[in-house]
Amino acid sequence: MLKLKLNHKDDLFKFILSIFVFGIILIFFTVVTVILYYSYPAVSRFGIAFLWTKEWNPPKEIFGAATFIAGTFMVTIIALIFAIPLSLGIGIFLEEYCPKFLKGFFTIIIELLAGIPSVVFGVWGVLTIVPWLRKYIEPFFKSHFSFIPFLQVTENIGYGILAASIVVAFMVVPIIASITKDSLAAVPKITKDGALAMGATRLDVIKDISLPFSYRGIYGGIILGFGRAVGETIAVVLLIGNQAIIPKSIFGVGYTISAVLANTFTFAVISPIYASSEVELALILLLVSLIVNIIGRNVLQKVIGGKLSRAQFGGG
Amino acid sequence: MTDINKNNIDNITENNKDEIKIEVKNLNFNYGDYHLLKDINLFFKKNSVCTILGPSGCGKSSFLRTLNRMNDYTEGSKLTGEVLLDGKNIYSKSVDVVELRRNVGMVFQSPNPFPKTIFENVAFGLKIHGIKNKQFIEERVEKCLKYAGLFDEVKDKLHKNAFSLSGGQQQRLCIARAIATNPSVLLMDEPTAYLDPAATATILDLIADFKKFYTIIIVSHNIQQAGRISDYSGFFLDGELIEFSKSGDFFTRPKDKRTENFITNRF
Amino acid sequence: MAETDNHKKTGDPNNYFPVNKSYIKRKKIYNRIAYGFAASAFILGAFPVFHIIYSALIIGYKYLNWRFVSTLPTGFPIGAKGGILNAIVGDLYLVVIASCLAVPLGIGSGLYLSLFGKQRTNSVIRLLNELMIGIPSVVWGIMGFYIFSTNAGLGFHFGFSALAGGLTLGFIMTPIVTLLTEQAVHRIPASYIEGALAMGATKWQATKSVIVKAAMGGIFTAVLLGVLNIIGQTAPLLFTNYYNTGLPTGITGPGGAVGDIAMLIFIYIHEPSHILHYKAETAVVVLLFFVFALDIGMRLISWLTVKIFEMF
Ligand SMILES: Nc1ncnc2c1ncn2[C@@H]1O[C@H](COP(=O)(O)OP(=O)(O)OP(=O)(O)O)[C@@H](O)[C@H]1O
Ligand SMILES: [Mg+2]
Numbered sequence: 001m002l003k004l005k006l007n008h009k010d011d012l013f014k015f016i017l018s019i020f021v022f023g024i025i026l027i028f029f030t031v032v033t034v035i036l037y038y039s040y041p042a043v044s045r046f047g048i049a050f051l052w053t054k055e056w057n058p059p060k061e062i063f064g065a066a067t068f069i070a071g072t073f074m075v076t077i078i079a080l081i082f083a084i085p086l087s088l089g090i091g092i093f094l095e096e097y098c099p100k101f102l103k104g105f106f107t108i109i110i111e112l113l114a115g116i117p118s119v120v121f122g123v124w125g126v127l128t129i130v131p132w133l134r135k136y137i138e139p140f141f142k143s144h145f146s147f148i149p150f151l152q153v154t155e156n157i158g159y160g161i162l163a164a165s166i167v168v169a170f171m172v173v174p175i176i177a178s179i180t181k182d183s184l185a186a187v188p189k190i191t192k193d194g195a196l197a198m199g200a201t202r203l204d205v206i207k208d209i210s211l212p213f214s215y216r217g218i219y220g221g222i223i224l225g226f227g228r229a230v231g232e233t234i235a236v237v238l239l240i241g242n243q244a245i246i247p248k249s250i251f252g253v254g255y256t257i258s259a260v261l262a263n264t265f266t267f268a269v270i271s272p273i274y275a276s277s278e279v280e281l282a283l284i285l286l287l288v289s290l291i292v293n294i295i296g297r298n299v300l301q302k303v304i305g306g307k308l309s310r311a312q313f314g315g316g
Numbered sequence: 317m318t319d320i321n322k323n324n325i326d327n328i329t330e331n332n333k334d335e336i337k338i339e340v341k342n343l344n345f346n347y348g349d350y351h352l353l354k355d356i357n358l359f360f361k362k363n364s365v366c367t368i369l370g371p372s373g374c375g376k377s378s379f380l381r382t383l384n385r386m387n388d389y390t391e392g393s394k395l396t397g398e399v400l401l402d403g404k405n406i407y408s409k410s411v412d413v414v415e416l417r418r419n420v421g422m423v424f425q426s427p428n429p430f431p432k433t434i435f436e437n438v439a440f441g442l443k444i445h446g447i448k449n450k451q452f453i454e455e456r457v458e459k460c461l462k463y464a465g466l467f468d469e470v471k472d473k474l475h476k477n478a479f480s481l482s483g484g485q486q487q488r489l490c491i492a493r494a495i496a497t498n499p500s501v502l503l504m505d506e507p508t509a510y511l512d513p514a515a516t517a518t519i520l521d522l523i524a525d526f527k528k529f530y531t532i533i534i535v536s537h538n539i540q541q542a543g544r545i546s547d548y549s550g551f552f553l554d555g556e557l558i559e560f561s562k563s564g565d566f567f568t569r570p571k572d573k574r575t576e577n578f579i580t581n582r583f
Numbered sequence: 584m585a586e587t588d589n590h591k592k593t594g595d596p597n598n599y600f601p602v603n604k605s606y607i608k609r610k611k612i613y614n615r616i617a618y619g620f621a622a623s624a625f626i627l628g629a630f631p632v633f634h635i636i637y638s639a640l641i642i643g644y645k646y647l648n649w650r651f652v653s654t655l656p657t658g659f660p661i662g663a664k665g666g667i668l669n670a671i672v673g674d675l676y677l678v679v680i681a682s683c684l685a686v687p688l689g690i691g692s693g694l695y696l697s698l699f700g701k702q703r704t705n706s707v708i709r710l711l712n713e714l715m716i717g718i719p720s721v722v723w724g725i726m727g728f729y730i731f732s733t734n735a736g737l738g739f740h741f742g743f744s745a746l747a748g749g750l751t752l753g754f755i756m757t758p759i760v761t762l763l764t765e766q767a768v769h770r771i772p773a774s775y776i777e778g779a780l781a782m783g784a785t786k787w788q789a790t791k792s793v794i795v796k797a798a799m800g801g802i803f804t805a806v807l808l809g810v811l812n813i814i815g816q817t818a819p820l821l822f823t824n825y826y827n828t829g830l831p832t833g834i835t836g837p838g839g840a841v842g843d844i845a846m847l848i849f850i851y852i853h854e855p856s857h858i859l860h861y862k863a864e865t866a867v868v869v870l871l872f873f874v875f876a877l878d879i880g881m882r883l884i885s886w887l888t889v890k891i892f893e894m895f
Binding site: 009010012013014016017018019020021023024025027028030031034035038085086087088089090092093094096097098106108109110111112113115116117118119120121122123124126127128170173174177199201202203204206224227228230231232233234238258261262265266269278279282285286289290292293294297 | 607610611613614617618620621622623624625627628629631632634635638639687688689690691692694695696698699700708710711712713714715716717718719720721722723724725726728729730733754757758761785786787788790811814815816817818821822825845846848849852853860863864867870871874875878882
Binding site for chain 1: 384386389391392413414415416417418421422424425426428429430431432440441443444445490493494497
């Protein structure tokens with residue numbers, strides 16, 4: 001921050017810029033206000049029970065979000081179960097193992113993954129992941145693992161929670177991986193050298209120096225990845241099967257909050273309470289994203305100075 | 317015996333082979349195309365202290381890092397020649413780098429404790445070499461902290477984070493850490509560069525004391541210090557070893573004009 | 584082994600060190616395994632990038648030609664014949680409208696945050712700005728519907744139109760441009776700005792003469808990254824613009840809706856028609872071309888900026 005006395009021209013300049021700043025504050029409050037305002041009828045009518053009511057019945061005007069919350073939760077958690085080890089591996093590979101002359105190029109590849117639009121991921125899921133699940137994975141699980149809860153296959157259709165989770169996992173990988181990489185890079189080289197000079201292997205350094213040093217940053221990355229996964233819409237709509245049932249297996253179909261909004265919001269606006277219930281669904285997403293990002297941002301601030309990496313602004 | 321041309325070294329090797337800890341033969345070292353260390357030949361005697369002097373950027377740190385193969389991690393670097401430790405080339409294929417680094421300890425320019433407790437810092441070397449016996453570890457940690465003259469200061473806070481120590485204490489902790497695996501060689505890269513005079517004096521006393529166990533090679537900027545603690549001194553300039561001899565001769569009767577300039581300018 | 588004996592000869596004789604050879608052998612193997620896992624993780628993570636491009640190209644190359652990008656969709660179902668001109672034109676509309684909002688707002692706010700303001704208030708603004716980056720796009724879409732599109736109640740009543748969609752995308756783009764502009768100004772060496780100010784320049788003059796020049800590359804990158812982000816957005820357009828198979832006749836009201844490549848892909852892939860799936864994959868090639876072109880452009884600019892800095 002530069003400290004200087006202002007003169008007239010600067011006053012004018014500052015005034016104009018502050019109008020722009022007012023603009024971004026206005027945008028923030030617009031989105032929050034609109035969502036609060038239009039969800040208010042549903043919030044006041046259904047109360048907190050909205051969160052655990054399972055029925056979603058527009059003709060009878062009974063609205064509960066439990067089914068969609070469950071679907072959202074399942075997709076997010078399963079996606080993270082895939083994405084976390086993958087991202088940690090990628091971050092560790094790029095920062096600790098990868099030959100220096102390849103590091104830049106390899107990092108760009110992971111950043112490209114972040115830039116791929118979600119509709120493209122969706123198409124890839126429909127044309128690649130779904131057939132693969134249907135032809136190979138589901139029959140395999142059906143014949144070998146049908147006794148394990150959550151892994152039963154009733155029909156080989158490919159679409160469902162798992163298909164959506166796999167694709168969402170790839171969408172959050174660049175976020176977690178790049179933050180992992182940045183956090184590992186923040187470990188002082190001289191500390192790592194100290195361990196290497198005592199006869200530590202790379203793995204010793206990772207286990208005993210790098211990860212203990214940077215785990216907070218990695219948590220932050222996971223939290224931001226969670227935020228991204230919760231709100232992911234277009235790819236999920238194309239893959240999850242879009243049926244309002246709480247899935248009993250990861251191979252089952254389901255529905256997420258974002259998917260139900262994408263599919264039905266334009267019809268819902270015909271009925272005020274229907275529309276309001278849908279906006280309340282959006283309110284859940286908004287609140288989760290705000291909370292998750294506040295926490296994630298705070299965690300990251302301490303590790304990598306809160307600098308969001310390039311992979312944060314992926315393609316919609 | 318002030319000259320260290322190749323013949324001289326050969327003579328020494330034949331006569332007192334057992335007294336030589338490390339012998340460097342025709343060492344050349346490149347960072348990519350940059351030919352830094354040029355045909356270095358010298359030896360370090362067992363249980364002696366040797367100081368490496370030279371202006372900034374002349375390759376002292378790089379030289380030190382070739383002695384425990386830390387240069388392995390510098391991409392694009394290239395090394396030719398031999399470094400014989402107890403008569404065995406440390407760059408030969410059969411050498412176990414992990415064991416080499418246990419045997420050749422290193423202390424860095426600025427204190428670099430691990431983000432762990434004081435106890436864990438000293439125990440680190442034991443842990444990564446597969447020692448699990450708790451009692452052995454505890455005894456060894458205490459012993460090494462005592463050797464490093466740190467035990468009395470930290471005995472009540474062994475399980476506190478190492479960063480809670482002062483700079484001088486941290487550096488002594490790093491020394492304790494380095495000797496925990498009982499190396500026979502200690503490499504020290506300007507170990508007192510960032511310390512105040514009192515902390516520096518403590519560490520110099522340690523070094524003088526350690527001579528009875530270890531062969532110590534120390535990079536220093538401080539010529540007075542070097543004269544005081546070292547048995548041998550070497551002078552590097554632009555990656556060349558200009559002079560290497562007994563400290564007495566080195567400081568009073570330097571053979572090379574450039575050495576003399578370096579010494580006198582600083583005194 | 585000789586090494587095991589060495590420490591007895593030298594080193595501290597009272598500090599015998601039991602060398603555990605088998606442990607060291609094992610830990611080296613573990614290290615190899617960890618390397619293998621990490622490298623496989625990278626390969627698995629990089630796989631979709633290549634497979635997505637590959638699977639789009641393998642279909643796309645049959646349909647991709649000049650006509651595909653220069654004609655409107657026709658045939659039955661619509662799109663079975665013809666190309667995607669409506670969507671390319673539509674994206675142009677949306678990007679221009681969004682940029683009209685986001686570029687001045689984002690750059691202005693970014694400059695303010697880096698040049699003026701109190702530490703406290705600025706950090707609150709920064710927080711709000713970064714929180715906006717995390718808001719899911721479908722939420723923005725619902726906001727856009729009520730503010731811009733709906734014809735009932737409050738709002739601008741633009742209908743499903745380019746203006747409504749573009750402004751909603753502009754809302755999404757603004758915080759990205761703000762954040763990156765501020766970072767770009769921060770990367771300018773302090774001596775640059777202070778030099779100008781020491782010579783008696785006002786901040787306005789300093790901005791004109793120094794900051795704009797020095798941060799130009801970074802600010803350009805900020806805008807490109809914003810465009811790259813919105814060009815792939817589909818969800819917000821569902822409620823604010825939807826889709827038009829033809830060219831728009833205006834930017835608001837009936838006939839004001841535009842096509843959009845991402846939306847076209849989304850709609851085509853829903854249709855039970857192979858030919859539309861093929862067209863969707865071909866459109867993926869076009870969309871990825873734009874995305875990667877922007878990406879490369881951005882990297883070139885920031886690379887050049889760094890080079891130019893190094894020259895001085
Ligand atoms: N990793 C590296 N890659 C390329 N060049 C290097 C690298 N490390 C050091 N150098 C170069 O090698 C030369 C010697 O560096 P070195 O650190 O060995 O010098 P030094 O004598 O220890 O200096 P100082 O007294 O400042 O520590 C320097 O010119 C430096 O720029
Ligand atoms: Mg040095």
